[in-house]
Amino acid sequence: MGYLDDIEFEESSKKKHHDKEQLIDALINKNERIMTDLDIDSIDDIVNYLLEKSMYSKALSCLNSLLDYFPYSNELWQRKAIIYDHKGEYKTAVECFDKAITLNPNDEESLINKGITLDNSGQFPESLECFDAVLNFSPNNIDALFNKGLILEKCDRFEDAIGCFKKIIELDPDHKDSYYEMGYCFDYIDRLTDSLAAYEKHLAIVPFNYNAWYNKGVVLSRMGRYYYAIEAYEMALTISPKFASAWYNKANAYASLGILTRAINDYKTALGINRKDVYTLYNLASAYEQMDQYRNAIELFSKAVNVEPGHYESYFGRGNCYYQIEDFNKALRDYDKAVELFKENPELWYAKADAEYNLGKLHESILSYNTVLRLNPENNQAALDLANTYIDAEMFSEADILLTKLISKGAAWAEPYYAKAKLHFLLAEIESGLKYIEIAFAINPHERFYFDFEKDWERVLQFLINRDS
Secondary structure, three states, X not given: OOOOOHHHHHHHHHHHHHHHHHHHHHHHOOOHHHHHHOOHHHHHHHXXXXXXOOOHHHHHHHHXXXXXXXXXXXXXXXXXXXXXXXXXXXXXXXXXXXXXXXXOOOOHHHHHHHHHHHHHOOOHHHHHHHHHHHHHHOOOOHHHHHHHHHHHHHOOOHHHHHHHHHHHHHHOOOOHHHHHHHHHHHHHOOOHHHHHHHHHHHHHHOOOOHHHHHHHHHHHHHOOOHHHHHHHHXXXXXXXOOOHHHHHHHHHHHHHOXXXXXXXXXXXXXXXXXXXXXXXXXXXXXXXXXXXXXXHHHHHHHHHHHHOOOOHHHHHHHHHHHHHOOOHHHHHXXXXXXXXXXXXOHHHHHHHHHHHHHOOOHHHHXXXXXXXXXXXXXXXXXXXXXXXXXXXXXXXXHHHHHXXXXXXXXXXXXXXXXXXXXXXXXXXXXXXXXXXXXXXXXHOOOHHHHOOOOHHHHHHHHHHHHHHO
């Protein structure tokens, strides 16, 4: 017998399709001969065909016709439940599964499928009960163990989920999906070495799963093994070249290694696949910022906030770029927007305070520095900057209180003593100022060469030089 040519194969295919449609019509019209001749595999074939085409009403009509003849068929009630599950009508699906289970209380398939439907509807405890019911009389049922493991994952019970997957692997050492899920669970609970081993076991069985290569890369990145992570991402991309997340994560690995040119190239490739991904736009902008290419960074941060107006990090990043090119007005505008979006972030308030200070808005700057200290009372550098701002605003009493508090912490830090000296010099308390300058120099002798004395203090510096000579 020779090969069918293309036209004959197409006609044969059409004939099968036509025969299936005729069979469906016969079922809906309750053709008794057809219904009594069908076995469960043929019914599954019809139901799956209709589900693939989302023809739920026809599928239900077929099942209802069959159930009129065979009302006590556990298998038919189960298929009807599956149709309702596909429709998203989970309550009705569960009722149909319950009918099937009533007809055959020990039917593992019905219990497992009911558990899956309950999972789909977010009823995790009830779903677990179904899988446990199967495992009570069939403790080695791999489907029940696997689905139970998935539910335990969703409930953040990762150790228990791992126990299920390990039991499966004891029963079936080549159960690829259990290795994959174990990799995820181990990663989530920071057992990175175990996670890596699980993904490698999975890949030994399924070497072309690009998601597994990607996840392996994520774990290696978390371990700080960036070169190996890059290799894993490249394997994922060899299998799936349009995998934007793999390009993005590979770029992040290069950025972590300080290889910014390659990072930028990969971020650009990721953007070629998904132009509106705010995280890629932000990280590409940050890479340009690290390379002091502030104009390029500003352009990309601007695109990021256009895509996601609530992305405070991009306002902050753009503000930092404006700050670096000394456009303090635009920097402050972006810091204000970032603070509006995330009011409890001390880093944002700190940047805002610095911009206000550089614009000569001392009282606004004082308010912002105080907010930093409210949110992070242990930020000594912010306290010092606030003290210096008090001095510039001629709020000497407030400056003195704050500097005294900083000095009382006992840290070997010269700057508070230097600021205290500055305060006393401005108050014409030269001897007190000299005392604090000497302490500052004792803490860090190099400071006497790097302190930038203001013109009003030149006589003090000359006094120290004359005295030391």
